[in-house]
Amino acid sequence: MYASKRYLIIAWLFVLPALLIRFFTTVYPIFETFRVSFFNVNLLRGINEFVGFQNYINIFQDPKMITSIKFTVIFVVGSMIGHIVLGVGLAVILNVKMAGQKVLRTIVLLPWAMPMVVIAIASKWAFNNDYGIVNDFIRWFNPGFNLDWLVHTETAWLAVIAVDLWKDVPFFAILVLAGLQFISTDMYEAAKIDGAGPIQTFFKITLPLISKNILILSIFFTMWRLTSFDIVYAMTSGGPGEDTALIAYRITTEAFTNLNTGYAASIAIVLFIVMAILSGLSMYGAKKVNY
Amino acid sequence: MYPKTVKEKNYDIPVAEPRRVPLWAKKALMQFFKWTPALAVGFLIMFPLWWIFVSSITPSGELFSKPIKYWPENPTLESYRYLIENADLLKKVWDTLLIVGLSILIGMVVSVLAAFSFARFKSRGLSLAVAFLLGSMLIPDVVTARPLYDFLRQVGLYDTYTGLIILYISSIIPFSILILQNFLNDIPASIEEAALIDGCGFFQSLFYVTLPILKPAIATVCIVNFILCLNNFFTPLFYSNGISVLSTAITQLPLRDNMYAVPWDLVSAMGFIIILPIIIFVSIFQRQIMEGIMSGGVKG
Structure with missing residues (x-):
């Protein structure tokens, strides 16, 4: 019915706005980023010259970048x-049939x-240290506790990761829960009849059945972590020193504060390539995993 | 549990085990293992939110107390009053609602049309267009930030409502199209064909046949998009300056006579203004949000 030429024109007209918007906000700028990455642009000093791969070479000699890469990996x-650990645990809790299930799921959506x-x-x-809820909570159990989390490098790392977990583990858990709900109850009944305990059931039935699901989720969550920006922007501003400056934060600092747009572009392109390779490899891996 | 069996002369005789733990104790233990983790999770999530709320109604002088008081002794709305008078709060709320509302509305029209085309018409070009849209989802914000900023300045869209709305729309359409297209794929095209044969025009059939069927999917997508737009921080931070939505406003609060870098009294009030509507919204639409999240990769 819809096969005629006339309809195909309508189809393209319908698709066009979406394509145009996406083209100008993502595809055009990334080509521009690629082009600029070969130039030494410094808006402050008014320089704009072609430098080939110099920006890319600079990345690996810049101590700030090394720090950024190190923290991003950590x-x-x-x-x-x-x-993965907490998310699967939380998903199992959310899957338990109990009176307050709906309330609990609502609460878990909040972060x-x-x-x-x-x-x-x-x-x-x-x-x-003095007025924060974290130390106050620890002091319920250990009254003498004192630690200024965001002042020391390692504890600042821990704090940033903890906040990231608080915000996104619930979301991860809900997506794992979607996978859990596909497991038929017959499996669990069969396991019960065969005498499997709850722990055995979890490791021998639940986990293998959702492992592919978890793997694919992990790919997406890894990509989002690689481009995390808000968290350090608002929480630590990259500090102490530059120790919590994630790569995404480094890029925006170079691009918008230091106005080294060429250098920022080269970091961005490297990040993009790393992400493309990582997601390509893990997609390939996910296809190989079969249960 | 099923009773153990003992093999004896080829007969399986069930043997009742002596019950060491009484039944009621076992049940109580089960309840304990069910409720403890659930309560712990609820506490971990709700307690910080409660702390933000209490901080926002505590007089700023009393915030510097050790240990923290989790029940305000002299509750006050002073911080909120200050925000309304000095931080232009009402204008920011209005700007946020305007930008988010228009983005969702226009984004929805664009997405429904595109999803309809992708689901109903088949051609090699259209398949390429789908691949293009999905591929463009892989390009992260930070990678395109600076050139996009320069581009917006060149075309005069930097720091304008139009510019922000276009960027917000751009951020929500790939996901919306994906969900709507999946939904449309499950509806047989024969319903629309029947309408066409009965003398319906093409647009009539789109409006009176397809759209009503799509309603639940559209509602779900709108609800999820509302939250995504509200939480968008990157776009207003880099592509606007004068126009300030709630998510960026919290990082640019005026410093009252406060020796600390973060004016916690104001930040907590501003934070709670953002959080409270979200809590209410999520409580009302819990089911739809779950559906929306589970049916497609929504970025958190």
Whole structure:
């Protein structure tokens, strides 16, 4: 019915606005980023010259970049381990049939539904030594506790990861829950009849059945962690020093504060390539996993 | 649990185990294991939110107390009054609602039309267009930020409502199209064909046949988009300056006579103004949000 030529023109007219908007807001700018990455642009000094791969070489000699890469790796790996362990645990809790299930699911949606900036900026206060909620909570159990979390490098790392987990583990758990609900109850009944305990059931039935689901989720969550920006912008401003400056934060600082747009573009392109390779490899891996 | 069996002369005889733990204790233990984790999770999420609320109605002088008071002794709305008078709060709320509302409305029209085309018409070009849209989802904000900023300045869209709305729309359409298209794929095109044969015009059939069927999907997508737009921080931060929505406003609060870098009294009030509507909204639309999240990768 819809096959005629006339309808195809309508179809293209319908699709056109979406294509145009996406073209001008994502595709055109990324080509521009690519082009600029070969130039030494410094708006402050009014320089704009072609330098080939110089920007790319500079990345790996810039101590600030090394720090950024180091923390980004720690942040992504640490946060993802937390996401998988806590997320699966929370999904199991959410899947338990109980009276308050609906209320609990609503509560769990809240961190996802709130802007990261609000949480990050509140965290700045929450991790304050004297008046923060975190230390206050620890002092319920250990009255003499004193620690200024965001002043020391390692504890600042921990704090940033903890806040990221608070915000996004519930979301991860809800997506895992979607996978859990596909497991038929017959499986669990069969396991019960065969004498499997709850722990055995979890590791031998639940986990293998949702592992592919978790793998695919982890790919997306890793990509989002790699481009995380709000959290350090509002919580630590990259501090102490530059120790919590995630790569995304570094890019925007170079591009908008230091006005090294060429250099910023080269970092952005490297980040993009790394993300493309990582997601390509893990998609390929996910296809190989079969249960 | 099923009773253990003992093999004896080829007969399976069920043997009742002596019950060491009484039944009521076992049940109580089960309830304990069910409720403790649930309550712990609820506490971990709600307690910080409660703390933000209490801080926002505590007089700013009393915030510097150790240990923290989780029940305000002299509750006051002073911080809120200050925000309305000095931080232009009402204008920001209005700007936010205007930008988010228009973005969702226009974004929805654009998405429904595109999803309809992708679901109903097949051609090689259209398949390429779908691939293009999905591929463009992989391009992160930070990678395109600076050139996009320069581009917006060149065409005069920087720091304008139009510019922001276009960017907000751009951020929500790939996901919306994906969900709507999946939904449309499940509706047989024969319903629309029947309408066409009965003498309906093309647009009539789109409006009176397809759209009503799409209603639940549209509602779900709108609800999720509302939250995504409200939480968008990157776009207003880099592509506007004078126009300030709630998510960026919280980072640019005026410093009252406060020796600390974060004016916590104002930040907590501003934070709670953002959080409260979200709590209410999520409570009302819990089911739709869950559906929306589960049916497609929504960025958090």
